[in-house]
Amino acid sequence: MKKELLTALLASALMSPLAIADAVKQGKEIAWSRKKGNCLTCHMMDGGQQTGNSGPPLMSMKARYPDKAALREQIWDPTKRNPLTNMPPFGRNKILTEAEIDQVVEYLYSL
Amino acid sequence: MKIIIRGTLATLGLGIALGVSAGPVEDQAAFQKYYESRFPNTPTADFANGVYSILPEAREQWESIEEFPPYEIAIENGEKLYHSKFANGKSLADCFGPEGAVRGQYPLWDKDRGMVVTMERAVNECREANGEKPYGWKKGKIADVTAYMSYNSRGQEVKVDIPSNDPRALAAYEDGKEHFYTKRGQLNFACADCHMLTAGNLYRADTTSPAFGHATSWPVFRSKWQSMGTLHRRFAGCHNNIRANPYKAQGAEYSNLEYFVTYMSNGLDFNGPAARK
Numbered sequence: 001m002k003k004e005l006l007t008a009l010l011a012s013a014l015m016s017p018l019a020i021a022d023a024v025k026q027g028k029e030i031a032w033s034r035k036k037g038n039c040l041t042c043h044m045m046d047g048g049q050q051t052g053n054s055g056p057p058l059m060s061m062k063a064r065y066p067d068k069a070a071l072r073e074q075i076w077d078p079t080k081r082n083p084l085t086n087m088p089p090f091g092r093n094k095i096l097t098e099a100e101i102d103q104v105v106e107y108l109y110s111l
Numbered sequence: 112m113k114i115i116i117r118g119t120l121a122t123l124g125l126g127i128a129l130g131v132s133a134g135p136v137e138d139q140a141a142f143q144k145y146y147e148s149r150f151p152n153t154p155t156a157d158f159a160n161g162v163y164s165i166l167p168e169a170r171e172q173w174e175s176i177e178e179f180p181p182y183e184i185a186i187e188n189g190e191k192l193y194h195s196k197f198a199n200g201k202s203l204a205d206c207f208g209p210e211g212a213v214r215g216q217y218p219l220w221d222k223d224r225g226m227v228v229t230m231e232r233a234v235n236e237c238r239e240a241n242g243e244k245p246y247g248w249k250k251g252k253i254a255d256v257t258a259y260m261s262y263n264s265r266g267q268e269v270k271v272d273i274p275s276n277d278p279r280a281l282a283a284y285e286d287g288k289e290h291f292y293t294k295r296g297q298l299n300f301a302c303a304d305c306h307m308l309t310a311g312n313l314y315r316a317d318t319t320s321p322a323f324g325h326a327t328s329w330p331v332f333r334s335k336w337q338s339m340g341t342l343h344r345r346f347a348g349c350h351n352n353i354r355a356n357p358y359k360a361q362g363a364e365y366s367n368l369e370y371f372v373t374y375m376s377n378g379l380d381f382n383g384p385a386a387r388k
Contacts, residue, residue, distance in 0.1 A: 052313040
């Protein structure tokens, strides 16, 4: 896990602006897809319609998570911080791939 | 792929948080009080109406649906099935009386066999005892017959009994309770996550219903199904939603879960069949 995280961070640190824009675009598709991230079920975000309210609105993510790795960790397995959370452990339970999580993180960081 | 994951930590955490570790009687009091304080505008008896007990904006539409109920045909079909003769000349009426108004007796603890018997199981066992094939468990004739029986039982009080002189009954209850509070499936949800801790919240455009009252209104005509279904059909649907493997309808897992959930609603009235979204 640590190695994967490091790789992901290195990858994002080395990403060109164009690559980041691409990751943001793909991350949005994953986040909005009902079969993938399905974030809108619980989170108000990015002008999405008919969003749920069980999770907090996703905005100002850079300010809320100055440490990008902490944001990634929260998506990978939110039960570490709060065992009772309703948020699915997207990495631990392999709901998303590691690469997909990276893209979602880039997207969220753009909000 | 579907994964079963047990969140024992979460179960314990919730148990302690709600002070529900003492026994069924204390569990039930704490459970009902939780919903009554979460939804102070809902009269206790009204929890039998599911999500509409806490959602005034959807209630009017639901009430107009109930004026020309989509389950009416099921009741009529059920009445015919209930009174139609088996090959041996008997009928379900020989097991459950002229109107089948027995909803208030189920789910019951069968001491001889050491298991929970739901009303659906009792219907099929009556058929089998008379040399007939059992109905399927989730929809169709079983839903029609139990719709008729539930309709004739409206107003009967939910009073599930957990006999204190049979430790197996308590074990079945505890099994259902653990099921309710345990996270499972790839999406890692417990029943309690949506229907207790965040009951009334929005998931997309849908409000999750309180678990208090969940077991009173079955079978149900569900708009999403466009047909009638039993409680165990709904349990399986929920498990599919959270990407968990559903258990077999009327197996020990769902029967014990029904035992727990229905016991939690003791004191409400049975009001099935009903229309739900």
